[in-house]
Amino acid sequence: MDRKNVPMLIIYDGTLAGTRWPLQESTLTLGRSPDCDIVFLERPISRYHARFEHAEDGILLRDLGSKNGTQVNAEPVRRQPYRLRDGDEILLAGTVRMGYVAGEVTLPLAGLMGIAPSLTIDQDARQVTLGRRELDPPLSPAQFCLLALLMAHGGDVVKRQTVIEAIWPEALGGVTDQAVDALVYRLRERLAELAPDHEYLVTVRGHGFKFERKA
Numbered sequence: 486m487d488r489k490n491v492p493m494l495i496i497y498d499g500t501l502a503g504t505r506w507p508l509q510e511s512t513l514t515l516g517r518s519p520d521c522d523i524v525f526l527e528r529p530i531s532r533y534h535a536r537f538e539h540a541e542d543g544i545l546l547r548d549l550g551s552k553n554g555t556q557v558n559a560e561p562v563r564r565q566p567y568r569l570r571d572g573d574e575i576l577l578a579g580t581v582r583m584g585y586v587a588g589e590v591t592l593p594l595a596g597l598m599g600i601a602p603s604l605t606i607d608q609d610a611r612q613v614t615l616g617r618r619e620l621d622p623p624l625s626p627a628q629f630c631l632l633a634l635l636m637a638h639g640g641d642v643v644k645r646q647t648v649i650e651a652i653w654p655e656a657l658g659g660v661t662d663q664a665v666d667a668l669v670y671r672l673r674e675r676l677a678e679l680a681p682d683h684e685y686l687v688t689v690r691g692h693g694f695k696f697e698r699k700a
Contacts, residue, residue: 492544492569494537497582500526500605500614508544513537515577516549526614529553529578535562537569544569544585553578604676604685604698606633615679627652628672635686635696644693669694 492508506513506523513522518532525534531551538545545566548555555562556576557569571587604615611629613620624632634651635643649660652668669686676685687697 493586494523494575495584495586497584499581501581502605508537508539511539514549525577525581527578527580529580531578534577538566540568542568546575551578553580604636604679606636608633613676613679618679620675620679624672624675627668628675631668631672632676632696635694638696640695640697642689642693642695648694 494506494508494513496502496504496506501523510522514533514536515521515523515525515530516532516534517525517528517530521533529552531549531553533549534551535549535555536547538547545568546555546557546562547566548562555578557567557573559576569585569587571585573585575583575585577583604613606613606629611623611626613624613629613632623629630652631648634648645662645665648665649656653660669688673684673686685696685698687695689695
């Protein structure tokens with residue numbers, strides 16, 4: 486196989502969103518078990534959920550008896566493996582979407598070096614993760630609230646007053662700019678533990694703050 490262009494798996498959702506995996510090996514196993522080739526954290530995904538296999542006529546996707554199933558283009562993969570075609574959309578356990586890109590239109594492997602997983606938050610568990618890494622210890626309630634607020638605005642600027650009303654709803658004009666800046670600074674420091682080379686929180690002078698995803 487030409488090492489410059491290989492079939493590619495692109496993950497769209499979940500803790501590994503934004504990552505791309507070259508399908509070079511003879512098999513590639515997906516699941517929650519630590520010994521899988523691609524390890525997912527999403528609980529609906531089985532420990533050993535599915536496997537990619539090289540065959541003479543292309544790459545096959547096999548469901549490994551998963552509890553919540555595997556679909557390709559909204560059709561379930563049952564006992565027989567499915568031969569993948571360029572542009573196929575794969576869904577694991579109704580939770581994680583992935584795309585398959587055939588070798589002849591795949592990006593060179595060198596292009597993968599800049600691909601980074603997305604920062605994600607779990608509102609219920611109050612957890613922040615980047616790929617497989619979880620921020621530990623967790624953010625303080627104020628820090629988590631600020632991060633969730635900025636991420637919810639999808640890169641748009643959030644005004645200082647909006648931040649104050651969200652973080653300190655009972656404060657009646659008693660929150661200073663210094664208090665807001667200190668909270669932003671502390672949150673930046675915590676996120677740097679996961680991604681020291683990227684600044685997720687951007688201060689827009691005279692306006693407020695915004696969340697900037699890692700490219």
